[in-house]
Amino acid sequence: MKKGCPYGTHRVIEPIGVLPQTAVKIDNSMEIYDNEILIDVKTLNIDSASFTQIEEQAGGDEAKIAEIMMGIVRDRGKHQNPVTGSGGMLIGVIEKIGPALEGKIDLKVGDKIATLVSLSLTPLRIDKILNIKKDIDQVDIEGKAILFESGIYAKLPSDMPEKLALAALDVAGAPAQTAKLVKPGDYVLILGAAGKSGMLCCYEAKKRAGVTGKVIGFVRAGKEAERLKQTGFCDIVIEGDATQPVDVLNKVLEATGGRYVDISINVVNVPNTEMASILPVRDDGTVYLFSMATSFTKAALGAEGVGKDVNMIIGNGYTKGHAEITLQVLRENETLRKIFEEVYA
């Protein structure tokens, strides 16, 4: 059996020397190396920015969505959207564990897991697309995938339905980072606050900012905004368009009585919302960019262009304990759990 690199570089076909995520094409043959785990895939949970793009490209047609997805995996050996660069995650059952890992990890054949590394670096083979759930960005398939030694995962918890856990784990990074970032008394602006990731972030932000802080949820007008208001997670809910930065700034300042926020968290799933995240933040404040639709240059040059001395952080999908932190939110908050059950699971 061949020996693999912990980061999976042994599967990179092009260009040589890079990591699987950067690679244009990786080897998705399903014969495992000594430190790999073979997964029998049940469900793909496509990243929201990616799914939105694919759905638009397909004009909403399911057969076309399936065709685009099969094409991506055929070309790249992984489900990395060539437009957004992003992936998603998967649920599956452990089918085989390489001998170099066996007994050293807390997994055994038959365990059901969710991978917490992106599909954009996961060797994947789709044999058949069974069911496309457009409302929750999930696709049931027949297929196989490989988890590398450095890959992170979560065993699905026994005290909640699988789809519920998956829906939360998919965005586990953002609320866990929010929990670490927000301090008592902070004013926190959350753009895209009514989305899945947004609501978890609002909940965590409120918990940490406390009674002396303020959580301001910015959302598009509509049903989701109403739902967010009913949760009570936000002190203020503002309705508007996050691609109109000056309008966002004015609305936020109006709501806070002229005070700039300490932290903005962007979990919007459309492009061109960088400046709306930057303008309302005070000098030396923090802009936390979690949307996969974020442009690095638009953020960097945009902040410079308006002379804003803010700390802009790239949302890292991983932080220690992120799966636990996020699942715990669903356990401790009945309102959120009900919404997740109704909408995402």
Place this chain on the structure above:
Amino acid sequence: MKKGCPYGTHRVIEPIGVLPQTAVKIDNSMEIYDNEILIDVKTLNIDSASFTQIEEQAGGDEAKIAEIMMGIVRDRGKHQNPVTGSGGMLIGVIEKIGPALEGKIDLKVGDKIATLVSLSLTPLRIDKILNIKKDIDQVDIEGKAILFESGIYAKLPSDMPEKLALAALDVAGAPAQTAKLVKPGDYVLILGAAGKSGMLCCYEAKKRAGVTGKVIGFVRAGKEAERLKQTGFCDIVIEGDATQPVDVLNKVLEATGGRYVDISINVVNVPNTEMASILPVRDDGTVYLFSMATSFTKAALGAEGVGKDVNMIIGNGYTKGHAEITLQVLRENETLRKIFEEVYA
């Protein structure tokens, strides 16, 4: 006199609601609003990518270059290259200061400044093109420009040649951020250490990390690497290819005796160096991404993909005092000043 928005949105013609940089067309009439500054422009310092494109389109012909430049400004009201999207900066003399700003800023009529915001958002009128210096991407003109209230600038220092100051101001953000970030005892990895920005960062990093810290410069083998070694700014200089992350990691660990670095600073000017910046950093360490070739998704998903809990920061071209910090480096270090005089000015 009309009241303006600090960010210059009052000059946006198309599309409405965006900031001047995003706009396709802005108003370049030279009647100032109450919070604007009118500049008598002497020299445009065209962004290198933009100038190269214009020169190629013109087949190197100076009359054609002038024609293309006049056309850009006529169409857009600013010198934003429609192909590259980029701008540059300008040198000029303050001609008028709006009453809402007068006395509140450290500028007076007659001061000579360099704008530190991009030409891609600066209202500009070119009356005449006087001289095109193809070797340094500079164009002397007769014309006027507007600086918005939020626009940043630097007064040109009297103790060094204009071109030397410009060469340093062009990359002022990175060394100033380095100065703020690096603490005594830190191990700092600088990727692209022998470039203009890289050398300034190495110098600042060593000053801050002190004798208990270590500055590790990572560079491509060659003449520049030799020059960097001679400066003595780095404790260790490693030669290699920053697009090969696993190789970078191994070389860094070998050089430090197995210790991961606290901070990595990326000022490389080629794509696909995100992972080389992430892998060598310790848990909870900082990855500072200053290269405009950085991909947001490659960084975000890449760190998650290898389970790295690191703080990834988008290099903001602006931070308070960045021009002063950077010019000061040239004043206090003879070696660096000589290199800048020889190579960049």
